[in-house]
Amino acid sequence: MAGREEAKKLGLTDVEYDEILKVLGREPNYLELNLYSVMWSEHCSYKNSKPVLKRFPTQGPQVLQGPGENAGIVDIGDNLAVAMKVESHNHPSAIEPYQGAATGAGGMIRDIFTMGARPIALLNSLRFGSLDNKRAKFLFEGAVAGIGDYGNAMGIPTVGGEVYFDDSYKENPLVNAMCVGIIRHDKIVRGKAAGVGNSVMVVGAATGRDGMHGASFASGELSDDNQDQGSPMQVGDPFKEKQLMEACLELLQKEWVVGVQDMGAAGVVSSTCETAARAGNGIELDVALVHQREKDMKPHEIMISESQERMLVIVEKGHEDDVKRIFEKWDLEAVKIGTVTDDGMLRILENGKLVGEVPAVSLAEGAPAVKRESKRPAYMDELNIDLSKIPVPADLNKILAQLLDLPNIASKAMVYRQFDQTSGTDTVVKPGSNAAVLRIKGTKKGIAISIDGYGYYCYLDPYEGGKQVVAEAARNLVVSGAKPLALTDGLNFGNPEKPEVFYQFEKCVEGISEACRHLDIPVISGNVSFYNEGKDSAVYPTPIIGMVGALDDVNKYCTMKFKKEGDVVVLLGENTDELGGSVYLKEILDVVAGPAPRLDIDLEKRIQTCCLKAIELGLVSSAHDINQGGLAVALAESCIASNLGFVGEIETDLRPDTLLFGEGQSRIILSLPEENLSVLNKLAEEIGVQVSVLGFVKSGSLKILVKQKEQVIGIIDTPVESITEIWNNAIKWRVEK
Amino acid sequence: MRCAVIKFAGTSGDGDCYHICKNILGQPTEYVFHKKTFAPQDFDLIILPGGASHGDYLRPGALAARSKVMNSILDAAKAQKCILGIGNGFQILLEAGLLPGAVLINKNLKFHCDDVFFRVENSDTPFTGLYKKGEVIRLNLACKYGNYYADSETIEQLKTKNKIILTYCDENGNPIKEANPVGSLENIAGIINSEGNILGLMPHPERCAEEILGNTDGLRIFKSILQYVEGGKVRGR
Amino acid sequence: MFLVKVYTFPKTGVLDPQGSAIKAAVSSSGFERVKDVQTGKYYEVRIDAGDKAKTQEIVKELCQNILVNPVIEDYEFEIMEEQA
Amino acid sequence: MFLVKVYTFPKTGVLDPQGSAIKAAVSSSGFERVKDVQTGKYYEVRIDAGDKAKTQEIVKELCQNILVNPVIEDYEFEIMEEQA
């Protein structure tokens, strides 16, 4: 038997231990205690976050599978659907970035093909300390190579992502991966252990001691003593995963497959108790039957190991050999370890002898919810300083050059060149524009995918930041010509036991929910990662939004690059008097101060509706949203992408730096043939959106005259060639230095 | 033209090649699993697709080159069938000794995916008949081990016998070092065997063969083979 | 000058996907007597450091900082004196 | 059972991009005394073949057929007897 002291060592609280006693009506033994310890960790149980996550809108006619399964699934018409999910691998990546990121991508991919969907695209969202820091550089390079090598070897293209550098992530980087798959409605498979008497099988890699307690590890802060968990680091095997994927996709065509579950965190125990709980059944299994890679493994080690590239498969009794035959073809093992029972118990045997027995549902869903205290952080009020005291810089050209040289704004080509972006031959818009666009072979359809997050706004104002990140992801899809359908989230926060961190978490979720409701974009899957802390402080609150949208005609996609000299360039939306929270203030003037830009969600919706309509009507040559770095950076990006330039005069009553570099939300830049302008104006008027002409596409340079009452109050005038050079090389030069 | 696309263990580019042959060229096309065999007369074109067979473990292509299906490929090679190796398929041909030389890791040790420029060095082959000699084309490159190497004697032979088919170049066709992202000798990106029926290419023509993907420069490789096979005429070697 | 031969190999319990894949391929090409393959890396490092003790110190540091990934790899080395 | 340690390294004249990169990294991190780094691979192969001569034969074949690419690599090996 294992007592309270043992429980503490395994990270269980007193309340939790009491609950275990209540559920079992006796003391648990060491094996059982281990099961509860991993299943009731935050990573598996969501005990800190569940009540808050309930606020997300998760319904909609397009939703085929909402949160609660391995991945969410959304309908895209014609009997086709898209499966998607985001997941974090932050803590493993902090220790071994290459393998941490690689196995993160691997887990993500499994979640998708577990549903029966064929993975067609990967994306990632990365955060590291600034590149001046040697460790940050090491983590950055390792994580990028790890994600790349895994996805590339699998032949799944990486079509988008994002990278930010900020010292809040110096010790605890964020490595989130997203996978998207395609599936026919009638082929969706769920993770259910239905049908008493059916067989429970483990397929894929053999089980070793690697990654034991990984789930609990992800549920605590990084510190020197938990860096060595006594169990070996997981190493990814993309070759085995590829074979496993093909075998599973072949298997899942069979009508005698009952349920499938990925073995991610907490391996055998999580996959068995979750599938059993979903079906209201139990499972009896013998750990000795699990194929093992190491000698003398104990029952608890087998149950909680996180060895990669494994799956749990439940099939109708009598079809075990059919399963084996399929896996043999792909040079993989498949073994029966147990059967589905009707008593709701997870019963564990070792060579036929009973070694543990607990109610499956208590493991999967019984963790006592934790009500966390929430407190508005004091810094938020200190951030509201009077920005009008900041002098306007004389040389705005120089500021633009400095902004384009910031790794957070500069080209990420150095990163995405390391990813195979084109395997599968579906990538219509590759990384480097607003969102990725993929065609779907055999149809006219396309999908667009983006992944976005911006910790800085969420730090300044978690609620507005939460709204903003959903709006940005949707905007990225809309400017690509796609109608947003659903999202998956990756919520990365510090230690939820700190009331200020919990406040950030709650408010971000509220903001996200609010935006989802107004924009009609349900949340269909997601992931929470807490305890992202360095020695002194938490990371910026960093919710990541992965979003998918659909194009009825993929040929109508749109990109951000200017297309033709002479096209008129217009702004959809309004320039606002908001300098707070801008990259310009933070990085150039070193003022970390708010307020973050506000988001009027109704205006946002109208802007997006108008933009999408204009693209669908074929009025538009290019579209690009305004984001970090403001109007000037957005124009520069469209120039650089096209190797064309821009010339224009903008009349304003704002400060020139606010106009050029302020980050007011809900703004989109369009370029279009001049003859289409009147149609656009009419459309905008109907929808209730402001359109103003900024200038024209003209090759050579980027030239903006900022005017106030006919007076020139600011000038940007720079050859496109020179800003291209800066923007292309900012990251490369810093990494190679 | 009867096409075979080989499915090695872990290969991922098989579907892309199948799609081109079957749906774009409209030719009868079959997958051949690596544990199977076939007879030389079964197919006119045999494609060894890209994608990391066996996870690129040991050396890219090394383990796949020992698969059972290789025996059939050797027979087809002897029977003068057209054999096209793309990316990892090229590496498999090298490891199997069907083409001379080897690949090393890219000079910057990183995977490189981008559309880059190539010069067609020889248009007098079954694979390049529809290009002009010296023509500059753009193809997608996606590899970590594309750094072609052979000893100086082999390189000399490739050069004098016109067996170098594609080289990295700038947009004006200059074969400069800066235009070569992998570091291969002589900017080599594709070579053909001395009999002229086996081509190995580092870039992926099958990824650049449709309007919607923004580049169709690669399509003519497949159309050239089709013309050669259907025309039945042997063009000068 | 000293020639140092450094070998790295996976730590106990750490998966060696390459080794297993090579083993599988090798067995199926007729090498039934090969029972196990483990993969690692091999470095030949030339160090110019007066004596063996000093060389040893440098090698250790080199391994721990650059050549070896201590989270997943172990290593061994041999030092040999070389004639100039 | 015999334990065979196989080392491979680049043939003379063949580029060693990893070796050069490590050498460059090493020099910039203050290891001035490191004069050269060459990278290769290391395999531990277990062979069950009665005697050493037979093992040697198998290893040679294994290296020539699979483990080593003679165009770019040279190799060496050592055979050790292992207790069951």
Ligand SMILES: Nc1ncnc2c1ncn2[C@@H]1O[C@H](COP(=O)(O)OP(=O)(O)O)[C@@H](O)[C@H]1O
């Ligand atoms: N880690 C990454 N992996 C793949 N693509 C990336 C990555 N980081 C950035 N990109 C690509 O670079 C482009 C610019 O990214 P970003 O600056 O985040 O754009 P946006 O602000 O429009 O979201 C996008 O196309 C994006 O997909």
Ligand SMILES: [Mg+2]
């Ligand atoms: Mg972004």
